[in-house]
Amino acid sequence: MAGDTCHSKQKENKIKKGLWSPEEDEKLFNYINRFGVGSWTSVPHLAGLERCGKSCRLRWVNYLRPGLKRGSFSQQEQDIIIHLHQLIGNRWAQIATKLPGRTDNEIKNFWNSSLKKKLIKQGINPNTHKPILVSNECNKSIIPSGMAVELQDAFHMSNNGGDAFHMSNNGGLTFADNFMTSNLFLDESEMGIDPMGYDCNLFTQHQHINCEAPSPSFDFSDTLASRTMMDTFIKAESRESSSCTNYSNMNHLYAEICKYDEWNACEWQELQTVQASNVGDLDTYPMG
């Protein structure tokens, strides 16, 4: 295959794999420092390395290149990653251009190992950046189909037997009560989230599902999460007319959020518009 010249050479046992030794690093660093990067395929031979060009390039870009930051991501960097991921998705290389000193690989790893879990804990689907919410209909709990997809997406439920969701009469999806609920808890447990913990999203939702004075609970101290949650919540409520939940003070709550943080409805609307337009034309997103 084109681009896989490494593989044929590996079969001949000429190409070393695995972690780089300090000696190899030194050879590569000295070579690039002295001669610069010409053709990566010729670099290993000229630098005296038994690696493929691709491997050398990766080592240079992700580890040896001057100017790389080391250490944990700052809160500001995390915010930027989350925001950009919300806008452009898994385009790590593009996101990396907005974080000087960080590599796409580093950002990708950080996202997969930390940020994803952080968002899930906040009750936000890391794929869609929308809140993971469950609407209800007393004992027959209904999940609006869109949200069911979000849930499946967030918790990989599509791989979990397949028929955990059942279509209900009104086009929504019926929670197979205990079965489903325990699956959700199981999934949370698997994700390291204590289903009974104070910050557990699904457990709270389960309480709502059982119609114990359902009321929206938003953490106003987390402005982004609240905003996202509220936005989707209102949309979901407006299209789920059969829901037994009846939040007449929806507008009031929304106003509270706008009042609480520095954002206002217009700014939020603007972001939604930008997001919508970027869905169709991601390559033209103004990256700076």
Added chain:
DNA sequence: AAAGAGTACAACCGCCACCCT
């Protein structure tokens, strides 16, 4: 102290787009 589980990060793999012949 040892074994197993969990986590973070480095590196690899396969695919794709672009360029050159």
Added chain:
DNA sequence: CAGGGTGGCGGTTGTACTCTT
């Protein structure tokens, strides 16, 4: 235009380290 070479990207795997029991 077709085909091969190359670099770049995102997903995935491997490995070393840390934590828990």
